[in-house]
Amino acid sequence: xxxxxxxxxxxxxxxxxxxxxxxxxxxxxxxxxxxxxxxxxxxxxxxxxxxxxxxxxxxxxxxxxxxxxxxxxxxxxxxxxxxxxxxxxxxxxxxxxxxxxxxxxxxxxxxxxxxxxxxxxxxxxxxxxxxxxxxxxxxxxxxxxxxxxxxxxxxxxxxxxxxxxxxxxxxxxxxxxxxxxxxxxxxxxxxxxxxxxxxxxxxxxxxxxxxxxxxxxxxxxxxxxxxxxxxxxxxxxxxxxxxxxxxxxxxxxxxxxxxxxxxxxxxxxxxxxxxxxxxxxxxxxxxxxxxxxxxxxxxxxxxxxxxxxxxxxxxxxxxxxxxxxxxxxxxxxxxxxxxxxxxxxxxxxxxx
Ligand SMILES: [Zn+2]
Numbered sequence: 001x002x003x004x005x006x007x008x009x010x011x012x013x014x015x016x017x018x019x020x021x022x023x024x025x026x027x028x029x030x031x032x033x034x035x036x037x038x039x040x041x042x043x044x045x046x047x048x049x050x051x052x053x054x055x056x057x058x059x060x061x062x063x064x065x066x067x068x069x070x071x072x073x074x075x076x077x078x079x080x081x082x083x084x085x086x087x088x089x090x091x092x093x094x095x096x097x098x099x100x101x102x103x104x105x106x107x108x109x110x111x112x113x114x115x116x117x118x119x120x121x122x123x124x125x126x127x128x129x130x131x132x133x134x135x136x137x138x139x140x141x142x143x144x145x146x147x148x149x150x151x152x153x154x155x156x157x158x159x160x161x162x163x164x165x166x167x168x169x170x171x172x173x174x175x176x177x178x179x180x181x182x183x184x185x186x187x188x189x190x191x192x193x194x195x196x197x198x199x200x201x202x203x204x205x206x207x208x209x210x211x212x213x214x215x216x217x218x219x220x221x222x223x224x225x226x227x228x229x230x231x232x233x234x235x236x237x238x239x240x241x242x243x244x245x246x247x248x249x250x251x252x253x254x255x256x257x258x259x260x261x262x263x264x265x266x267x268x269x270x271x272x273x274x275x276x277x278x279x280x281x282x283x284x285x286x287x288x289x290x291x292x293x294x295x296x297x298x299x300x301x302x303x304x305x306x307x308x309x310x311x312x313x314x315x316x317x318x319x320x321x322x323x324x325x326x327x328x329x330x331x332x333x334x335x336x337x338x339x340x341x342x343x344x345x346x347x348x349x350x351x352x
Contacts, residue, residue, distance in 0.1 A: 008319065008322060011322065011328070012053075012315050012318045012319060012322070013053075014328075015318055015328060015331050015332060015335065016052075016053025016314070016315065016318065016335075017053070018055060018106065018336060019053060019054060019055015019056060019106055019111075019112075019336065020052070020053055020054050020055060020056075020275065020314055020318075020335040020336050021054075021055065021056040021057075021274065021275065021335065021336050021339040021340065022054060022056070022057050022058065022239075022275050022276065022277050022279075022311070022314075023058045023116075023140075023207070023209040023210065023239040023274060023275065023276040023339055024058055024060060024116070024118075024188065024209045024210035024239060024241070024276040024277065024278045025057050025058065025059055025060065025277070025278070025279060026060055026062055026118075026278070026280060026283060027045070027057070027059040027060070027083075027113075028059050028060060028061050028062070028079035028080070028082070028083055028115075029060075029061075029062045029063075029064065029079065029283070030044075030282070030283055031079065031082040031083060031086060032075060032078055032079045032082050033286075035078070035082055038086075038089060039086070039089055039090070040086055041086040041087065041089070041090050041092070041093055042089070042090050042092065044282075045311075046090070046092055046111075047312070048310050048311040048312040049111050049311045051311070051312035051315075052310075052311040052312050052313060052314030052315060053314060053315065054111065054311045054314055055106050055111060055112060055336070056096075056102055056106070056111070056112040056113075056114065056336075056339070056340075057111060057112070057113055057114070058113075058114045058115075058116040058140055058209060058276075059083065059113045059114070059115055059116065060116040060117065060118040061076050061079045061080065061115070061116065061117045061118065061122065061138070062118045062119060062145065063075055063076060063119060063121045063122060065147075068121060069121065069124070072121040072122045072124070073122045073123075073124065073129070075122070076117070076121070076122025076133070077122070077136075080115060080133075080136050080137065080138075083095065083113070083115070087113070091110070092110055092111060093110055093111050093113055094108075094110040094111070094112055094113065095113050095115065095137050096112045096113065096114055096139075097137050097139060097347075098347050098348070099340075099343045099344045099347050099348075102114070102340075102343055114139050114140060114343075115136070115137045115138045115139060115140075116138070116139070116140035116141070116142070116186065116209070117133065117138050117140070117141045117142065118142050118145055118186075118188070118189070119142065119143070119144050119145040119147075119149060119154075119189075120141060120143055120144070120149060120150070120151050120174060121149050123150075123151075123174070124150065125150045125170050127170070127173050127174065127177060130174060130177055130178070130181075130183075131177075131181075134181050134183060138183065139182075139183055139184060139347055140183065140184040140186050140209065141174070141178055141183055141184070141185060141186060142185075142186035142187070142188050142189055142190070142209065143167070143171055143174065143175070143185075143190055143194065143198075144189050144190055144191075144194070145189050146189060146221065146298070146299055148163060150168060150170050150171070151167060151168055151170055151171030151174055152166065152167040152168060152171040152190060152191070152194040153165065153190075153191045153193075153194060154189045154190065154191060154221070155189060155190060155191040155192065155219070155220035155221040155222075156191075156219070156220050156221065157219045157220075157221050157299045157300040158219055158220065159214075159218045159219060159220065160220065161220070162191040162192060162193075162220040163191055163193070164193055165193060166191075166193040166194050166196065166197035167194050167197045167198070171194070171197075172197070172201055175198055175201055175202060176201060176202075179202050179203070179204055179350060180349060180350050181349055182346065182347050182348045182349040182350070184207060184342065184346045184347070185198060185202060185204075185206065185207075186207055186208065186209045187206055187207065187208045187223075187231075188208050188209045188210050188211050188239075188276070189221060191220065192220060192224075192227070195223075195227060199230055199234070204234075204345070204346055204350075205234050205235040205236040205237070205342060205345060205346065206230075206231055206234055206236040207231075207236050207237050207238070207239070207342055207346075208223060208231065208236075208237075208238045208239060208276075209239045209276045210239050210240075210241040210276030210277070210278040211223050211238060211239070211240070211241055211244075211276070212240065212241050212244045212245055212260050213225070213228065213260050213263045213264065215263055216245070216246065216256070216259060216260060216263065217244055217245065217246055217247055219244075219300070221244070221299075222244060223238070225267060228263075228264055228267045228268060228272075229267055229268060231268065231272060232267060232268025232269065232272045233268075235271070235272075236272065236342075237271075237272055237273065237274045237338045237339060237341075237342050238264050238272060238273055238274065239273075239274045239275055239276025239339075240257060240260045240261050240264070240273065240274070240275060240276060241276055241277070241278045242257055242277045242278060242279065242304070242305050242308050242309075243278050243279075243280055243302040243303065243304060243305075244300070244302070244303075245257050245259075245260060245303070245305065246303065247300075248303070249303045252303035252304070252305050253305060253306075254305055254307055254308050254316060254317065254320050255320065255324075256305075257305060257308060257317065257320075258317075258320055258321060258324050261273055261321075261334060262324075270330050270333050270334070271333060271338055271341075272338070273333075273334055273338065274334060274335075274338045274339045274342075275317070275334065275335055275339075277308070277311070277314075279309065279310050279311060280302060280304075281302075281304045281309050281310065282310065284302065284304075314335075317335070318331060318335060321334065321335075
């Protein structure tokens with residue numbers, strides 16, 4: 001390797017030494033589907049996470065259509081139960097419920113897992129169940145995926161046509177309760193009307209765990225410049241998604257990913273952007289063809305970035321950020337520090 005390449009690799013080592021933070025990963029539905037096996041975390045995930053220098057992952061509960069509505073609660077609980085069992089079998093992971101627990105896990109070189117929920121289907125219409133999931137460790141909640149549920153409606157994968165209504169009364173109660181418990185409210189996927197309403201009834205910095213700029217991929221599931229500015233005005237953070245960087249396969253590149261990062265920075269500054277990779281190919285490739293076609297029809301065909309497809313590729317992002325001229329301080333904010341600030345500020349009950 002030439003000397004300059006060695007020094008770049010050493011620089012990446014340094015930037016990843018404290019672990020990078022990924023705010024969206026569909027780990028729990030995969031663990032659930034692999035429930036006949038043991039040590040799945042160690043055999044299927046650990047190597048890639050370590051190779052990429054990943055330190056904190058928001059592991060999301062997600063309920064597939066086939067479990068709706070009544071089995072959603074059972075599957076949601078079981079996804080957490082699988083995670084608990086798996087973490088017990090490994091010295092390399094820790095489920096974290098506070099900023100302090102995340103810091104402690106990192107100090108002992110464990111991968112810190114924050115349990116998230118993508119779509120509140122497991123709660124049904126029962127606000128009391130939010131409290132129960134909180135007790136079980138859920139610390140980040142997005143009200144919806146793409147579909148409508150008792151809390152609100154998701155943004156669709158088209159430039160117009162999402163449901164025009166905002167949150168339901170139940171959705172508003174949930175958001176208020178999340179804010180008072182110290183659960184991060186995640187605006188990923190919510191339709192534009194729901195987005196506005198969440199901002200209107202909350203006071204803390206808002207986040208979008210995994211999304212892209214509509215300027216570069218214009219669907220209502222992504223966020224507009226105006227929405228990006230609203231997040232920035234409240235000192236929130238936007239995580240950039242790797243599977244929706246462009247509607248075109250040939251444009252779905254690492255450079256395009258960084259274009260989204262830069263677009264957010266140009267609008268709201270370096271403190272407003274983070275990573276929410278949404279690495280999904282490992283699940284997608286397990287699906288039968290019919291299920292892939294169903295996803296393409298209902299949502300969109302994901303275009304995976306060839307050199308940013310899983311956590312082992314995280315160093316490629318940092319290398320690209322260096323190549324594009326970001327300094328170390330800026331890169332640290334993008335890959336870790338902005339999310340760590342959000343954990344520090346939001347993972348505590350209001351008033352405490
Ligand atoms: Zn998602």
